[in-house]
Structure formats: C-alpha cells, structure tokens
Amino acid sequence: MxxxxxxxxxxxxxxxxxxxxxxxxxxxxxxxxxxxxxxxxxxxxxxxxxxxxxxxxxxxxxxxxxxxxxxxxxxxxxxxxxxxxxxxxxxxxxxxxxxxxxxxxxxxxxIDGAMPALPWEPGEFARVLAALEQLADTLTPAPVTAMSIVDDLAENFRSWQKIAVDTDLTNRVDAWARTNLPRLVELESGWAAAAAGDTLCHADLRADNVLLTADDRVFIVDWPYAVTGAPWIDALLFLPSVAATSGIDPEAAWTGFGPARRAEPDAVNAVLAAVAGDFLYQSLLPAPANLPTLRAHQNAKGSAALTWLRSRIS
Structure with missing residues (x-):
C-alpha cells in the first residue's frame, strides 16, 4: 500500500x-x-x-x-x-x-479531476510545483485570517529535543540521527524565525490533496491545516512526500522553485530539520484512533526529509 x-x-x-x-x-x-x-x-x-x-x-x-x-x-x-x-x-x-x-x-x-499518479510522474510533478509557485504569489499577503505556523507547530517542531531526552526514542531513530542529535536539536531551534511570514500556506500538501484536470489545471484540496508562513513553506513541506513516493530529487526540485531561490539556506535547513524531526517523532507514537496507516506514512516522509537535510548539511 x-x-x-x-x-x-x-x-x-x-x-x-x-x-x-x-x-x-x-x-x-x-x-x-x-x-x-x-x-x-x-x-x-x-x-x-x-x-x-x-x-x-x-x-x-x-x-x-x-x-x-x-x-x-x-x-x-x-x-x-x-x-x-x-x-x-x-x-x-x-x-x-x-x-x-x-x-x-x-x-x-x-472537481472533475484525478489525483496525480504514484510514483510521481515528472510531468505531473512539474505542473504541481508550478502551481505552488503561483499559489504563493496569489496568497501573499494572506487574504484570510489564519493561525501563524509559528503558533500552530510550536509543539510539533521541537521533536528532536523530545527525542534527545528520551532514551527509548533515541535508540529508535537511525544511527546518523543518533550521532547528530545535538546538531539536529540546534538546527531545529531556529525554525520559528525562519518559517514566519505573511503567505497563506496550505501546509499539508501531498498527492492526495491535489487534483489534476484534463484541461491542465491544478486544484489544491483539503485546507484544515492552513497557516501563515514564509512563501516557500508549502514546497518544503510537500517535497518529502514526493521523495518518499518517487525517484524525484527534492533538492533539484527545490533549486528550481522561485520562492526557494529567495530563501536563506540556513533558514531552509532549520525548518527542514524541524519537519524531519516532527514526522519521525510522530511515527514512533502509538497509532491514533481509526488511522492505522498514519504512522508508516509519517515515517516515510520523515526519513525522506532527513535524507534531504543530510544532503544539504553534510
């Protein structure tokens, strides 16, 4: 599955x-x-x-x-x-x-459309990434009142810190993460200042939250996690799911994304570290009610995010 x-x-x-x-x-x-x-x-x-x-x-x-x-x-x-x-x-x-x-x-x-094929097909992925670039422009500044990502994810995005102080959790992450826990905690600590912004972000983009129509339009669906943040946040949160379900290189895609070219590399690394830590920490918890596959999904995205981060900071 x-x-x-x-x-x-x-x-x-x-x-x-x-x-x-x-x-x-x-x-x-x-x-x-x-x-x-x-x-x-x-x-x-x-x-x-x-x-x-x-x-x-x-x-x-x-x-x-x-x-x-x-x-x-x-x-x-x-x-x-x-x-x-x-x-x-x-x-x-x-x-x-x-x-x-x-x-x-x-x-x-x-919407008379279908979800992108998995594994991701390069042409469909390019359509979606282009749509995200246009979406960031359209939604800056945020046209509606929404919670800031800094407030919404304040607890989630301190997960490396939680892992570092819990021996059981520390022993369950991979060897590179265990060795580099102090560095990951330090990186994660800077995420809030890096992620703040006035763009309305969907904040939960995956293939199943996208519909592609026969006339080449892209629709973004399911907006319960919408927040305000930096204009590159949606692409950063989206790419680990792409990497987890395809051979697409997230760093190559990232460098071609307009808002990413205006982002400070250290800021990107801070948020990416927080994203990886959040998904991996959540994947180690018991499954929530009636959501039996969620933890495997979080592990796949967390592992992909961590692999991407390693390629940027090694």
Whole structure:
C-alpha cells in the first residue's frame, strides 16, 4: 500500500445520522441518489463524491469525535478558511457547512479531476510545483485570517529535543540521527524565525490533496491545516512526500522553485530539520484512533526529509 493511502474504510452517506443527511439535502435542494467514496488521505469520516437526484455532483466530508476526536476541530478550521478563500485560488468553493456540536460537515464543488499518479510522474510533478509557485504569489499577503505556523507547530517542531531526552526514542531513530542529535536539536531551534511570514500556506500538501484536470489545471484540496508562513513553506513541506513516493530529487526540485531561490539556506535547513524531526517523532507514537496507516506514512516522509537535510548539511 502506498504511503499516501489509508486502510480504514470510510463512512458512506447512509452511515451519517438522519438529521445530518436531512439538513444537507435541504440545503442542497435535492436528495442524494448515490455516493462514491474517495481514496487517499487519512480521514476516517465521510469523504465522498455525491450525486444528487437532479444530476448535480458535490463533494462532501463529515465526521464526529467518535471516529476521531481531533478531526471535528480541523473541519471547523477548514470551514473558516475555505469560506474566505478568494475566487482566484485554485481550490473548490465551499457550498455549505453543518455543525451541531457533534457532527461537522462540509459540502464543496466537485472537481472533475484525478489525483496525480504514484510514483510521481515528472510531468505531473512539474505542473504541481508550478502551481505552488503561483499559489504563493496569489496568497501573499494572506487574504484570510489564519493561525501563524509559528503558533500552530510550536509543539510539533521541537521533536528532536523530545527525542534527545528520551532514551527509548533515541535508540529508535537511525544511527546518523543518533550521532547528530545535538546538531539536529540546534538546527531545529531556529525554525520559528525562519518559517514566519505573511503567505497563506496550505501546509499539508501531498498527492492526495491535489487534483489534476484534463484541461491542465491544478486544484489544491483539503485546507484544515492552513497557516501563515514564509512563501516557500508549502514546497518544503510537500517535497518529502514526493521523495518518499518517487525517484524525484527534492533538492533539484527545490533549486528550481522561485520562492526557494529567495530563501536563506540556513533558514531552509532549520525548518527542514524541524519537519524531519516532527514526522519521525510522530511515527514512533502509538497509532491514533481509526488511522492505522498514519504512522508508516509519517515515517516515510520523515526519513525522506532527513535524507534531504543530510544532503544539504553534510
């Protein structure tokens, strides 16, 4: 199974409570006739293309805390961001949302596109990287209010420090990381100043959060982790997943990315160290509820990020 997919079976439309389905159908003005569950990602809730009785299609996602306690909060955060995205951003438009304190649901435009092929095909990758460069320009300064990456990831991006003070965790990272733990902790400590900025960043880019259309457009979907940060943050967070699922060299791609050419190398190394530490630390923890493949995915991305970092600082 690829690192970008999940094993848990998602909810179907019929699995949602009657009051949630009724509210959605009332807002949409038509009943749902069928649903097609979507692959990719790690949400254990509903993530389906819905066909309405009048022939329209929408995309819907819904969840409650019983499926995963953290997800409803992320959905609420995504609703706020998507409701305010400018029309020029290549993202689906939010049509309707629902929140009864237990179930949270989003209904968006259905994009007639497909996820990039894995392993990454060079042409599709080039399209996406070009789209990210345009996205950084469009979203600088941030057109919506969002949390700063410095605040959002303050706890996550001190993971090498956590590993260094825990003998069990130290023994579970690879030999190079164990030998270089003091250096990694020092690098990581500078990430906040390096990552700060006024660009709205998606902050969770992977193949399954991208849709490619037949007319060569690129759409970015799933925005629950959106933050403000430096204009090169999205590419830096994206490239480890590319390296983990293809033979594409992240450093070669990085040097061709416009915002990267304006970034200080030491700043990039600080954030990359923090990214690698976060993914590897998370991969060592028990799997969260209903997300059985998440830790393997985090390990693959963390290992790819660390390999990339080593090539930059060795």
């Amino acid at each position: 690829g690192a970008e997919t999940m094993a848990l079976e998602r909810l179907r439309w019929a699995d949602l409570p009657e009051q949630v389905r009724a509210a959605a159908e009332s807002a949409l003005g038509a009943r749902v006739s069928s649903d097609v569950r979507q692959a990719g990602g790690f949400s254990p809730g509903l993530a389906s293309r819905l066909v309405l009785e009048d022939g329209r299609r929408v995309f819907a996602k819904a969840i409650n805390p019983d499926r995963n306690p953290r997800s409803p909060g992320l959905y609420r955060r995504e609703i706020e961001v998507m409701a305010s995205l400018p029309t020029g951003v290549p993202a689906p438009r939010l049509q309707w949302s629902y929140d009864d304190g237990d179930w949270v649901m989003l209904v968006e435009d259905d």
